[in-house]
Every structure is written in C-alpha cells, then in structure tokens.
Amino acid sequence: MERLLDRGKTSGRADDNEETIRNRIKVFNSSTRPALDYYWRFGKVHTISSIGSVEEVYSQVLQQLQKNLIFLYGAPCIGKTMLAKALCQVTGYRHVELREFWSKGGWSQEEKVNRLMAFFEGSKEENFIIDGFFESLKQAKIFVENFLKPKQVFYFETTKDYVDEKLLLVNSKEKEKAYKEFVGNRKELVDFFKRDPSFVTFTVNMQAPIAGFYTKIVNQYLAPEVYFAIYEDNTSLFTSYVEALEKERGFIHLPLPQLLKREAERKTELGLEIAKYDISEVPLDFQIALLRKILFRQQKRFRYLITGFPNDFDSYRYFEETCREISFVITFEAEGQHIPFYCSSNPLFTPQTYYHTIGKHMIIDRNSLALFDHYTQKKNAYYLTIAPPYFERTVISKHLSEKFGLGFIEWEETLTKLKEKLGGDDGPVDELNFGQILKHFQDVFKVLQAKGTALVFDGFPYTLPDLELFIKTIGAPKGILSMEMSKESIIRAYRVNKGIELDAEIPEEEMEEINKGKEKHETFALALEKIAEEGFGTNYYKINANISMSTIKNSVENLFFKRVYLVSHSFPIYDEGLLDDKFMQIFANIAARNQCIFIDVRALIRKEFKEEGPLFEKLNSQYLMRWTEKPIDFPSNYTPELIMELVKKHLAGITVQSREIMIYNYSMGDYQHDRKKEECCFPRALDELAQIEGGLGQIKMIFSINEG
Numbered sequence: 001m002e003r004l005l006d007r008g009k010t011s012g013r014a015d016d017n018e019e020t021i022r023n024r025i026k027v028f029n030s031s032t033r034p035a036l037d038y039y040w041r042f043g044k045v046h047t048i049s050s051i052g053s054v055e056e057v058y059s060q061v062l063q064q065l066q067k068n069l070i071f072l073y074g075a076p077c078i079g080k081t082m083l084a085k086a087l088c089q090v091t092g093y094r095h096v097e098l099r100e101f102w103s104k105g106g107w108s109q110e111e112k113v114n115r116l117m118a119f120f121e122g123s124k125e126e127n128f129i130i131d132g133f134f135e136s137l138k139q140a141k142i143f144v145e146n147f148l149k150p151k152q153v154f155y156f157e158t159t160k161d162y163v164d165e166k167l168l169l170v171n172s173k174e175k176e177k178a179y180k181e182f183v184g185n186r187k188e189l190v191d192f193f194k195r196d197p198s199f200v201t202f203t204v205n206m207q208a209p210i211a212g213f214y215t216k217i218v219n220q221y222l223a224p225e226v227y228f229a230i231y232e233d234n235t236s237l238f239t240s241y242v243e244a245l246e247k248e249r250g251f252i253h254l255p256l257p258q259l260l261k262r263e264a265e266r267k268t269e270l271g272l273e274i275a276k277y278d279i280s281e282v283p284l285d286f287q288i289a290l291l292r293k294i295l296f297r298q299q300k301r302f303r304y305l306i307t308g309f310p311n312d313f314d315s316y317r318y319f320e321e322t323c324r325e326i327s328f329v330i331t332f333e334a335e336g337q338h339i340p341f342y343c344s345s346n347p348l349f350t351p352q353t354y355y356h357t358i359g360k361h362m363i364i365d366r367n368s369l370a371l372f373d374h375y376t377q378k379k380n381a382y383y384l385t386i387a388p389p390y391f392e393r394t395v396i397s398k399h400l401s402e403k404f405g406l407g408f409i410e411w412e413e414t415l416t417k418l419k420e421k422l423g424g425d426d427g428p429v430d431e432l433n434f435g436q437i438l439k440h441f442q443d444v445f446k447v448l449q450a451k452g453t454a455l456v457f458d459g460f461p462y463t464l465p466d467l468e469l470f471i472k473t474i475g476a477p478k479g480i481l482s483m484e485m486s487k488e489s490i491i492r493a494y495r496v497n498k499g500i501e502l503d504a505e506i507p508e509e510e511m512e513e514i515n516k517g518k519e520k521h522e523t524f525a526l527a528l529e530k531i532a533e534e535g536f537g538t539n540y541y542k543i544n545a546n547i548s549m550s551t552i553k554n555s556v557e558n559l560f561f562k563r564v565y566l567v568s569h570s571f572p573i574y575d576e577g578l579l580d581d582k583f584m585q586i587f588a589n590i591a592a593r594n595q596c597i598f599i600d601v602r603a604l605i606r607k608e609f610k611e612e613g614p615l616f617e618k619l620n621s622q623y624l625m626r627w628t629e630k631p632i633d634f635p636s637n638y639t640p641e642l643i644m645e646l647v648k649k650h651l652a653g654i655t656v657q658s659r660e661i662m663i664y665n666y667s668m669g670d671y672q673h674d675r676k677k678e679e680c681c682f683p684r685a686l687d688e689l690a691q692i693e694g695g696l697g698q699i700k701m702i703f704s705i706n707e708g
Contacts, residue, residue, distance in 0.1 A: 070150065070152045071132075071150050072133075074157070075183075076167075076179050077166035077170055078163065080132075082211065083214060084097075084131040086214055090322070091129070091223075092292060093128055093129045093296070095128075095129055096129070096132075098133065101115075109135055112139065113139045113143050134185075135181065140193070149196070154213075155200065155202070156204045156210055157202065159205065200221070212610075222296065223324035224301045224303060224304055226326055226327055227305045229242070229306070229329075230311055230352070237365075249303065249369065249372070250302070252303070253307070255308050256291070257308040258308075260274050260282055260290060263290055270293065274290070288322055313354055316355075326355070328362055328375065328376065329351055332365075356591070357588045357600065359655070371536055374537045374655065375655055376655065377655070379476075381449075381652065382409075382454055384457045384459075384460065384477045384481070385483070386524055389490065389517030390490060390494045390514075390517075391485060393483065395549060396481070396483070397457075403557060405648070405695075406453075406456045418436070422436065438469070454478065460524070467527070471531065479538070479541065479559075480528045481559075482540065482543065483543050484542050484544060487518065489545065561698060563659055563660050564661050564662075564698065564700060565660070565700055566662075566666055566701070567705075568666055584600065587662060588664075590662070597651070597660065597662070599650060599663045599664065600665055601643060601664065605619065605646065615645060615646055622639065640688045641691060643691075648695065648696075663692070
C-alpha cells in the first residue's frame with residue numbers, strides 16, 4: 001500500500017489512490033488467488049520476490065525458467081544407461097543419451113556443445129537426465145559459461161579392474177575407445193566440477209553396483225518430501241493443521257480424490273484413463289502415476305502432504321516401490337479416539353503399525369506446529385545438570401557420561417582448550433566472548449549429529465540470558481536434571497566442602513553467598529522448567545539431592561535406563577522381515593498400540609549394509625571372518641557388543657523417544673538351528689542379556705516362541 005501511494009505522488013495515475021488500491025487487492029484475493037491455489041497443488045506456481053532492483057527480479061525470473069539438467073558421468077559399461085532409464089521412468093524426466101545425440105553429425109567438439117545448448121533451449125520439456133558427459137574441459141566451460149550450470153552431476157567412480165571386467169563381457173572396440181577417452185579427460189573434468197556442491201560422487205564396485213544407488217538418488221536428490229495424512233473423523237483438527245503446515249512450513253496439500261477428478265476433467269492422456277472409473281475405484285497404478293506427475297514436476301523439492309490415498313499397507317508399500325520413500329505418516333487423533341493399529345478381519349498390519357516400527361509415524365492430537373517439528377527436526381542431543389552451590393554436581397555428570405556413553409562437557413577444561421585453539425601459534429587468547437563459545441558448540445554438534453552421540457553439560461557458568469540464547473541457537477536439551485536441596489542440606493554440604501565441624505557457625509558473608517547461589521539455582525530451574533513445559537522433547541527431572549550420593553546415582557540411572565522387552569523365536573528365520581513374519585507383525589502391533597519403540601535387529605543390519613553406514617566396516621569384517629551358511633542379517637553372525645552398538649545408533653536417530661523398547665530378532669546361539677554344521681557362533685545367552693541390561697536398561701520380559 002505504502003509503495004503504491006508513494007508511486008501515485010509522481011506517476012500521475014488516477015488509480016494510484018487508497019480506495020482503488022484496496023479494491024484491486026480485494027479483487028486479487030477473490031479472483032486471482034483461487035487460480036494460484038489451484039495451480040499451486042500441481043507445482044506450477046513459481047514464487048518470485050519483487051523486493052530488489054529490476055535486474056535482480058529479472059535474474060530470479062530467468063533462474064525459474066532454466067532447464068533442470070542432471071548428468072550421469074562415469075566409465076562406459078558400468079550401467080549408467082540402465083540407471084538413467086529407471087530414473088526417467090519414475091520421475092517422468094526426458095532421457096538424453098549424449099553419445100547417441102552427438103553421433104548424428106560429424107560435428108567438432110565446439111559444434112557438439114552448441115547443438116546441445118540449442119536442443120535444450122528449443123525443447124518444451126523442463127527436466128532432463130543426460131546419460132553421458134562432456135568430452136573435454138573446453139566443452140564444459142562453453143556450456144557452463146554460455147548456457148547454464150547443471151542442476152546435478154552424479155559421478156560414478158570405479159577402478160580400472162572393474163571396468164575391464166565389464167568391457168570383456170561386451171567385447172566392443174568402440175566401448176574400449178570410449179573408456180580411453182574417458183580416462184584421458186576425467187581428471188580435468190572432475191577437478192572443474194567437484195568444487196560445486198551439485199557434484200556428487202558414488203563409488204561403484206562388485207559389492208556396490210550402480211543399480212544400488214537408484215533409491216538413494218531418487219530419495220535424496222530428486223524426489224520431494226512426501227507425507228501421508230490419515231485423519232479418520234477428526235476433520236476439524238486436520239483442516240486447521242493443514243492450513244498451518246501450508247502457511248508456516250511451506251507444504252503443498254494434495255487431496256488425491258479431487259486431483260483425480262480434475263485430471264479426468266482436463267482430458268489429458270492420463271485423465272482419459274482415470275475417467276473410465278468411478279473416482280473411488282481408480283486403479284492404484286493410475287493414482288500413483290498422477291502423484292508422480294505432480295511430485296517430480298518442479299526442480300525445487302517441495303514438501304507434499306497427501307490425503308485420500310488408499311489406507312492399507314500394501315498400497316503404501318507399492319507407492320514406495322514405484323515412486324519414492326514416504327517421509328512420515330501422520331495420524332490426526334481426536335480426543336478420546338484410539339488409533340486402529342489393528343482391524344477385526346486381520347489382526348496384523350496397518351500403515352500406522354509399519355511406519356511406527358521404522359520411526360516414521362507421528363500422532364497429532366493438538367493444534368501446535370511445535371509437535372510436528374518435534375517429530376521431523378533433527379535435534380542436537382544433550383543433557384544439562386544444574387544444582388545449588390556446594391552440591392557435587394560434577395560427580396553426577398561424570399557418572400551419567402560413563403554409565404550411558406555420553407560426551408562430558410567440563411567447562412573449565414573446554415574453555416581452556418578453546419582459548420588455545422583460537423590463539424594458535426601466538427598462544428591462548430585472554431578472554432572469550434559468548435559468540436565464540438556458541439560457534440564452538442555449533443561446530444561440535446555438527447560432528448556429533450553424524451555420529452549419533454549425545455553430551456552432558458556439567459552446569460552452565462553464565463547468565464540466564466546467555467542460557468536462553470544458547471538454547472535458542474543450539475536447541476533445547478533432551479533432558480534437564482535439577483538437583484533439589486533444602487537450605488539445611490546446602491549448609492551441611494558447605495561445611496563438608498570447607499572441612500569444618502557440622503555444627504560450626506557460618507560467617508554472615510558466607511551465608512549471604514549461599515543464599516545468592518540458592519536463589520540463582522532456583523531462577524535457572526524455573527526458567528528451564530518453563531522451557532520444558534512449553535516445548536516438546538525436553539524432559540525436566542527434579543532430583544531429590546537431600547539423600548546419599550549413591551541413592552542419587554540410582555535415581556538418575558532409573559531415569560535414563562529403558563524398559564526392555566526381548567522377543568526371540570526358534571523357527572527358521574524369514575526372508576522378508578515384516579512382510580511375511582507373522583510373529584513380528586503381532587508384536588509390532590503391540591508395540592505401536594503402546595507407543596513402545598520397536599527394533600528389528602535384522603532390519604538394522606540390512607540397512608547398515610545397504611547404506612554402508614558408520615558400522616558397516618565392523619559388520620562386514622565380522623561376517624567375512626565367520627564360516628557360515630546363515631544370511632548376512634542373522635544377528636548371531638556378530639558379537640553382542642556390535643549388535644548393541646547398532647541398536648544404540650538407531651535409538652540416537654529417533655526423534656521421539658520412549659522409555660519402552662521392544663527388541664525383535666535378537667536370536668540366541670543356544671537354539672539348535674543356530675548350530676547347524678557346528679558353526680562357530682558367538683556365545684549368546686548370558687553375555688547378550690548382560691549387554692542389554694548394561695547398555696539399555698532392565699529386561700522387563702522375554703518372549704520366547706518355540707515349536708511344539
């Protein structure tokens with residue numbers, strides 16, 4: 001309004017007055033806005049900020065109109081073409097086989113790249129997957145400097161031996177020549193592009209063929225985030241919550257039944273197929289085809305919330321197999337409503353049950369986006385202990401660190417090392433400002449997040465505003481342990497600390513310091529308790545510190561230890577885990593209904609091997625050392641210590657924790673089928689149970705399912 005009124009002072013336009021401007025805004029909201037909302041759901045609306053110069057706005061417009069080019073670069077015969085076609089099939093992008101494109105004419109290197117730029121410029125399509133790469137650094141520079149930078153370059157690194165084996169299979173002189181050309185230009189091309197974050201390297205070998213990177217490329221680089229919502233009868237909470245997600249978190253809501261109807265009305269090729277059916281009976285393949293068409297249309301990776309999708313486990317799994325992984329399944333739960341984790345005709349699986357078992361199910365029961373953020377945002381994991389003066393707080397902090405494998409932050413030592421680091425060769429700096437301390441811990445948590453490690457802070461030696469800034473920057477702690485002491489206990493602790501008689505008189509100035517320290521602790525405690533009450537995911541514990549240190553340690557341990565339910569059976573293990581293990585489905589339902597974390601050890605092992613996670617080398621080493629006919633995901637192939645390390649890594653990555661854990665497929669070597677052909681099993685029963693009780697918590701119950 002202000003901008004237009006200012007313009008009216010010099011423009012001479014009669015309609016640059018407040019009444020006309022307000023009417024134009026009203027017409028925009030009533031007539032134009034609905035059209036924008038309609039096309040927004042199809043990913044066809046580009047938002048451009050009009051703040052800035054004409055040149056800056058024009059630059060944004062050009063950027064939105066640029067083509068989306070994704071290059072696959074690597075040696076010949078390793079499977080790039082197969083991967084490119086598979087990626088195009090799921091995304092709908094156009095496949096360009098570069099060597100074939102350039103073979104159409106006897107062009108020079110410069111003419112080839114000019115033809116390629118002209119092809120992209122004249123094409124109506126926006127999204128391309130290019131199977132192949134530039135032949136020289138000169139070509140690459142012409143393309144980047146005169147046309148545009150690729151959106152993504154996926155480089156598949158291989159050894160000469162691996163490629164030679166593939167070349168022997170095809171026995172092609174042309175492919176051998178192409179490989180020599182690839183080797184000759186590889187270094188300068190890789191050096192030119194690798195500085196850009198769009199350049200991603202994958203290592204291809206016999207253990208990790210190129211086809212194995214399909215899922216990672218789709219989910220991490222091409223597909224948007226996809227959430228499925230189930231709202232049953234709670235439409236009021238659902239409606240308001242979706243509006244908030246769209247406005248505050250940038251979501252696009254896709255009501256599938258409405259989209260199917262609109263596609264049929266538009267009479268597209270897909271719409272004509274959809275129109276043959278009643279909307280409630282449209283085949284699943286057509287539903288997913290429409291969703292793929294929308295999800296992969298834009299270069300920008302939006303966040304989509306899908307409703308109206310068939311609410312059964314098989315449909316969800318088929319979506320993941322043919323489109324992309326589901327980020328989360330959201331259930332909107334009305335007050336007093338119970339989520340149907342089972343159904344009367346089949347007591348086994350629903351989508352909620354399955355996604356609960358893999359930590360991707362959230363329950364929304366109130367109108368607060370903080371609850372959504374609690375489920376979806378990766379948090380810095382740390383605990384904070386606070387205590388009145390003269391209590392041995394460090395004893396408790398160190399005990400937590402040693403007992404539960406937490407990193408220990410002792411402030412004096414940490415600050416001394418930071419002063420030395422910042423001072424460098426000139427020696428430690430004299431003073432640190434709080435900004436430097438914040439920056440240090442931001443860097444620390446970046447490293448720890450990747451490792452899944454948590455910290456325990458031994459107090460906080462700064463002011464309350466500093467603590468509030470720390471929490472605002474780093475995030476709220478997972479747990480706050482506040483040691484609560486009476487004034488009499490504080491005075492007693494003071495006398496013990498000073499080594500004086502327990503009934504000795506305390507000087508007035510010392511008593512004043514005790515009172516100030518007690519008041520400071522209470523102020524911090526109230527502020528932290530409020531932070532825990534207002535947010536999600538922070539537990540505030542008041543610990544009675546008027547008792548013996550050993551009893552306090554036991555109290556703290558009980559807060560951290562989990563209650564573990566162990567499930568094992570002596571039947572031959574299944575091949576597909578949750579898909580055909582009926583016992584697992586039953587126990588997964590029990591866990592889901594009681595909001596208990598469910599851990600399938602076999603699934604964790606498979607995932608670590610598939611993703612080559614941080615424990616992959618340890619697992620692979622132990623498996624290769626053991627002569628066995630058992631599959632790679634059989635838990636008894638590995639030491640109990642390594643399995644416990646894997647379980648703890650998994651727990652560290654779960655955003656919403658629970659005191660209850662159910663561990664499935666933690667099989668024991670005592671079973672007869674484990675000892676087939678006198679295999680060298682790692683010892684199981686007692687050391688396995690000791691690992692669980694020592695590392696997680698007390699085993700509350702063991703379910704052992706046996707034949708007969």
